[in-house]
Amino acid sequence: MNLLEIQDITESYQAENGEIAALDHISFTMERGEFLSIVGPSGCGKSTLLSIIAGLLPPSSGRILLDGREVTGVDPRIGYMLQKDNLLEWRTIWKNVLLGLELRRRLDEESLDRARVLLRSYGLWEFREKYPSQLSGGMRQRAALIRTLATSPEVLLLDEAFSALDYQTRLEVTDDVYRILRREEITTLMVTHDIPESISMGDRVLILTGRPAGVRELLPIDLGPGRTPLSCRDDPRFSRYFNHIWKELKPNGTQ
Amino acid sequence: MERNETGALSPQRREYLRRRERRRRQILAWQWGLLIALVALWELLARAGVIDSFILSQPSRVWRTWGNLIATGELWLHLWTTVYETLAGFLLGVLFGVGLAILLWWSDFVAKVSEPYLVVLNSLPKIALGPVIIILVGAGTKAIVFMALAISLIVTVLEMLGGFRRTDPDAIRMARTFGATKAQIFRKIVFPSSLGALFGSLKINIGLSLVGVIAGEFLVSKAGLGYLIVYGGQVFKLDLVMASVIILSAVAALMYQGVALLQKLAGHH
Numbered sequence: 091m092n093l094l095e096i097q098d099i100t101e102s103y104q105a106e107n108g109e110i111a112a113l114d115h116i117s118f119t120m121e122r123g124e125f126l127s128i129v130g131p132s133g134c135g136k137s138t139l140l141s142i143i144a145g146l147l148p149p150s151s152g153r154i155l156l157d158g159r160e161v162t163g164v165d166p167r168i169g170y171m172l173q174k175d176n177l178l179e180w181r182t183i184w185k186n187v188l189l190g191l192e193l194r195r196r197l198d199e200e201s202l203d204r205a206r207v208l209l210r211s212y213g214l215w216e217f218r219e220k221y222p223s224q225l226s227g228g229m230r231q232r233a234a235l236i237r238t239l240a241t242s243p244e245v246l247l248l249d250e251a252f253s254a255l256d257y258q259t260r261l262e263v264t265d266d267v268y269r270i271l272r273r274e275e276i277t278t279l280m281v282t283h284d285i286p287e288s289i290s291m292g293d294r295v296l297i298l299t300g301r302p303a304g305v306r307e308l309l310p311i312d313l314g315p316g317r318t319p320l321s322c323r324d325d326p327r328f329s330r331y332f333n334h335i336w337k338e339l340k341p342n343g344t345q
Numbered sequence: 346m347e348r349n350e351t352g353a354l355s356p357q358r359r360e361y362l363r364r365r366e367r368r369r370r371q372i373l374a375w376q377w378g379l380l381i382a383l384v385a386l387w388e389l390l391a392r393a394g395v396i397d398s399f400i401l402s403q404p405s406r407v408w409r410t411w412g413n414l415i416a417t418g419e420l421w422l423h424l425w426t427t428v429y430e431t432l433a434g435f436l437l438g439v440l441f442g443v444g445l446a447i448l449l450w451w452s453d454f455v456a457k458v459s460e461p462y463l464v465v466l467n468s469l470p471k472i473a474l475g476p477v478i479i480i481l482v483g484a485g486t487k488a489i490v491f492m493a494l495a496i497s498l499i500v501t502v503l504e505m506l507g508g509f510r511r512t513d514p515d516a517i518r519m520a521r522t523f524g525a526t527k528a529q530i531f532r533k534i535v536f537p538s539s540l541g542a543l544f545g546s547l548k549i550n551i552g553l554s555l556v557g558v559i560a561g562e563f564l565v566s567k568a569g570l571g572y573l574i575v576y577g578g579q580v581f582k583l584d585l586v587m588a589s590v591i592i593l594s595a596v597a598a599l600m601y602q603g604v605a606l607l608q609k610l611a612g613h614h
Contacts, residue, residue, distance in 0.1 A: 144522055163524075170522035174515050180537050193523040193533070241523065 093277050094120040094143075094245055099152035101138055102302075111302035112138045116152075118296060118308060120245075120277055125268075127288035128281045130298030131339055136281040139303065140249050143279065144170040156245065166194055169243030169276075173250045175234035177222035183233050184209070184218035190241045205240040212236060212270060227259045228266065235267055239274060246271065248280040252287070264291065264319045285339075289331045290319035297338045306338055402587040410588040423589075426569040427558055428596060430486060434493020435554040439547065441494070442501025449502070450509040450535070451527065467503060471495040472560045484565040492564075493557030497550040504549065508542025509535050544608040551600045559593070570596070 101113040112135040120126055130136045141147040143154055145164040154161040161168065169190075177186045187209060191201050209215045212232055222230055231252070238246065251267075252260045268291050271278050282288050288295050289311055297306045311331060313322040322328060354362070384404050390396045391403035398406065414420035449456040471492070478491050512535045520530050562571025570593045577585030 146518075146521060164522065166524065172515060172519055172522070176513070176516050176519040178516065178534070178537070180540075189520075189533070190523045193520060193525040193529055 092119040093122040093124075093157060094279075095153075095155040096143065097153045097155065099139070099142060099149045099154070101135070101142060101147070101150050113142075113149075114299075114302040114304040116298075116303065116305055118305060120279065122277055123275050125271070125278045125280070125291055125293045126296055127292030127294070128279065128296045128298065129283065129285060129288045129335060129339065130303055131300045132283055134298050134301045135303040136283075136298060137249055139298075140170070140247050140279070140281050144168055144247055146170075166241065167244045168247065169238040169241060169245070170247045171234060171238055171249065171251045174254050175222075175230045177230055177233060177237075179222055182219050182221060183214060183225070186222065186233060187214075187218075187237045187240055190237050194241055196241070201240060201242075204242065205236070208236045208239055212266075227255050228263045231255065231263045232266060232270075235270065239270075239276070244277060246276045246278045248278060248282075250282055251280070253282070253284070261320060268319050285332055285335050286323065286328075287319075288335070289313075289328060290322055295331075295335060297335060309335065399581075400583055402584045406584045407588045407591065410584045411592075414588070420592075423568055423570055423573050424592065424596070426486075426566075427555075427562070427571065427593075428600075430489050430558045430561070430569065431493060431551070431555050431596075431600065433490045434497065434557055435551055437490065437494045438497035438501055438550055438554060442498050442546070442550075443505050443543070445498075445502045446505035446509060447531070449506050450531070456506070463499060463503065467499045471557070475560070475564050479565055488565050489558055489561030489569070492561035493554040496557035496560075497553040500553060501546050501550055504542055504546035505539065508539035508546075511542070512538050540611065544604070544611070547604045547607070548601060551604050552597065555593075555597055555600065 096116060096118050099113055099116045100111075102109050102111040104110075116139065118126075128136055128139070138147065142149045143161070145161055145168065156165065156167055177183075178189065181189070184205075187205050188197065188202075191197050191205070206215075209218055212235075214229065214233055214236065217225060217229065222233070225233065248267075252263055255263055264287060280288070280291060292311050295309045295311060297309060298304065299306045309331070313325050313327055317325075387396075387401075388404045391398040391401070411420070414423075449459065474495055475492065478495065479488050482488050482491050516534050516538065517530055520534050525533070558569070559571040559574075562569040563575050566572040570589050573589040574586050574593075577583065577589065
């Protein structure tokens with residue numbers, strides 16, 4: 091059964107000089123545990139789509155169903171990670187990791203235990219009393235991920251979550267996050283402008299058209315079992331996918 | 346501290362530290378030396394009759410005046426009155442200022458409506474409101490505290506509102522993804538990230554509050570350093586004026602240092 095259903099989402103918003111159409115009848119579904127990458131020409135409305143699924147922005151029309159129930163507003167079953175880690179500098183890593191639970195008023199023994207387990211499993215336990223400025227970019231991103239995972243979301247949205255990192259750290263963090271998400275069996279929807287990243291992590295890649303964004307293609311990625319985002323970059327199929335998406339993203343890219 | 350592998354300081358490092366320490370002492374010595382030289386010069390010129398000590402007073406006479414003030418117990422009365430009024434105006438200014446800033450942050454509509462009023466009130470010399478304040482709350486301590494409040498309030502509001510608005514929008518967005526309410530966003534994100542602005546405004550306010558108190562004491566008062574200064578001027582006791590002004594500078598410096606200490610204790614630099 092499908093975990094997440096995006097049904098015919100349209101979004102347009104009002105600006106001083108008229109109405110701007112951002113999303114044009116977008117529909118797709120996701121299975122439990124699946125990793126879906128979304129790519130599209132820059133400024134096409136990828137992030138708008140994610141904001142709608144996160145419940146931060148109401149769609150002009152269309153519905154989002156999670157486990158058969160409609161999502162209205164910010165939903166505790168959906169976690170959202172932004173481009174920057176947004177760790178609060180005045181809180182220790184431990185207090186930062188608890189922020190999501192605190193805001194959702196769910197600071198009970200069970201979730202505290204879960205936060206402890208996550209910190210231990212992902213190598214941040216020794217750093218729990220440190221402040222964000224004392225951590226490397228990769229560790230900060232991991233702490234931000236744990237902050238979201240501590241709230242036990244069923245679906246995770248990643249909004250260009252690695253683009254603020256330098257290239258070296260980025261490859262490292264991508265591998266890291268991919269491993270964590272697979273292990274925690276989190277259904278993930280990732281928006282990126284980085285084509286290799288979309289292929290290396292995704293089970294499928296959703297290619298959007300230019301603004302107003304519509305679905306151009308849903309491309310299944312088959313790079314064999316047991317792959318990691320780093321190892322699969324050497325697969326000969328990788329560059330074929332890359333060229334395909336690259337062509338699709340160009341204006342009138344079907345020719 | 347940078348150390349080399351054996352744990353001992355390298356000669357270059359030692360030389361650097363020594364030079365830095367020497368420079369720090371030099372500056373301190375010059376600061377004190379300059380003060381002592383100016384006071385000595387003032388005393389010598391007054392004794393030689395080059396400057397008129399009836400108008401400009403002189404250190405030895407200021408010293409004697411302090412002695413008299415302490416002997417009669419007057420000094421503590423005036424000092425305490427001014428300090429008490431300043432702290433009262435300061436605390437009220439911070440409390441109401443931060444409160445109003447929260448209101449303006451909360452409601453963008455209220456903020457837009459009050460913008461022109463804030464601009465006018467901010468540029469208005471609040472001392473001009475003196476007569477109105479006296480008629481409104483009566484001549485006395487209340488009027489003086491009110492004056493201090495009037496001078497520091499709008500600055501606090503603008504400073505704090507600016508601080509609240511400079512909060513990283515991405516941090517607020519992050520909190521919203523966890524379903525944070527507006528009150529939660531304020532308590533957990535906006536206010537803690539505005540602590541720098543808060544201490545900045547406290548430092549400005551303690552000085553402004555003192556300005557308000559002295560201005561108030563000039564207008565209506567029976568005690569306080571401002572009263573001593575005005576009284577001394579009226580009866581041509583310039584020794585008293587000078588003695589009070591010097592105490593006032595010390596009070597101002599100490600209060601500022603007090604706020605700076607508070608900031609250090611709060612762990613914000």
